[in-house]
Amino acid sequence: MENRCMPWTWYIGTEFIFYVLSPIFLLSLRRNPTVGLLISGIVISASSLANGWGMWYYNFPPTQFLWKQPEMFNPDYIKHHILMYIKPQYRIGPYIVGLLLGYYLAGFQAQTQKRQRSLKFIFTGWTIASLTGFWALYGLYPCLQAWNWPIYHYFYGATHRTVFSLALSWLIYACHTGIGGFVNTLLSHRFLLPLSTLSYSVYLFHMIPVVFTYLLAPFPIIFGTKWRMIAHCGIQLAISYFFGTICTMVAELPALNIERIFLTRNVKKATLKPLSTHADHEVQTQSLKSNNIHETSSGTVSPIMGLSTPSPA
Template sequence: MLSSKFSGLIIAVEELNHGEKREVFIACFVVIMFSAGLNVESIVRNNFPPTQFLWKQPEVFNPNFIQHHLELYIKPQYRIGPYLIGILLGYQLARYQRIPVKPQQSNRYISKSVLSQIILNFNNSVTMWSVAFFGIFFGLYGLYPALQGWDSIAWRAYHLLYGALHRDIFSIGIAFLIYICHTGIGGPINVFLSSNFFLPLANLSFSAYLFHMIPVVLTYMLVPFPIYFNTQIPLFIHCFVQLLITYVFAIICTMVSELPALNIERLLLSTPPKTTLKPIPPTDSELQLKTSEKA
């Protein structure tokens, strides 16, 4: 599964580097929509819920958790959208990095053009924050109707929409949040997310992603099920234990495989830094020194 995803990502990156940018964006959109269509077809054919339920399985959906996991949840063709959105985000961030620094406006007065530019930037900021908030909120809480088992025709259509697009919409929200913080309009949220506390967790995120499902299943097998609780604290403790186990093994995985692989990659693929400074010939240096002494 990882190899097929990785191959697709390499192809997309190469196309962005060497192909027509507009055509690549259109191709990514077509692939995302095709993946969403595959999700709809599988959900309708098997009566799957919009995504896997670990705590509560409404009776209106197919109760076969393993079938859902094997046929839909882990297949790359059903979840390729967020990877493509991440690649497009990286391309936009790289383009932003290449924009030259704009000259500072004078503080003595604000011309009409500058004022209109400020208003335009404000509107763009509000739009981007709205998209980021909606995407993240919809991805996290849009599952509530399915979790309640609402089964009218309209809600069935909503379940299909959520099952087909919730990963993509959530990824778009995260992408806009990253872009907002990267371009300097993140404010206190950017300060919080950029704090040094998150640096170790960020470096371990990929290994944690690869390993996280094992402690999730392990803890479910060890605790009595169903879990009865009167407050939310037992659920938080349960999830905290899963995170703790995940990151302990993510540290081991990173130290054993990921960091050595990165070091080998640097050794094999690194190029000597290019410099525009040319060394001055020794004769010129001595001539300049003698001239300065005579002066």
């Protein structure tokens, strides 16, 4: 893709654009929640419609296919990648869903009295989130089978990313509000903390071991069992985390520490006001008053700073 050495890092630039645009939604939500929700809904809808229109205009599939490209779609993988797959206007929907979730959870955290959720509400939420998440992942099956369902393909391509973000939003909401159950216990396990810290570096390096393991493997790769496929992916994951750890220790953590140093340099330090010309007299007067109070309460006065010491039993 345009001779880039790490083409999978396109999402960093895309997410930076989302970060720059995020104050528009957050400030509108803070000043007028109704207007903020309206703006967010309009942008999400416009992004989804743009996805559907792009699929129809260019005859692109709902998402990129690295394998088994159906003949009824435009086979130009590079064109699809450049024109639609990496463009922020087609991907901003899930980001706005995350902003709305964060806005709601911030208000929930500030509530003094948390409303108890009913079992019906919890069951309905988990059911809908599970079904929609499953559809977002596996709803591509009709397209892979080259079924001539154009309306379905347009709808799936336009909405599946936003629908998946909604399913994840329920998961985050449930874990944050205490109704996550064993899912929250599993995802909050301390074993996952270092893995989450390394996630960005692993993202930067993961494609290198993936490509090299496929290049070194005999072609065609035949997975006789599922365990061989799992082992193949496990090797790629282990190598990715190995190099991700090195990258984190050498580059990411030092950069974060340097950033923290510069950000804390401008913090205002507490300054002492200059003493007045009658400071000695004021300190002595205050010390005598404090000594009198402690003498009446405990019977013994410490000569240092007028602090009382306990009387011997």
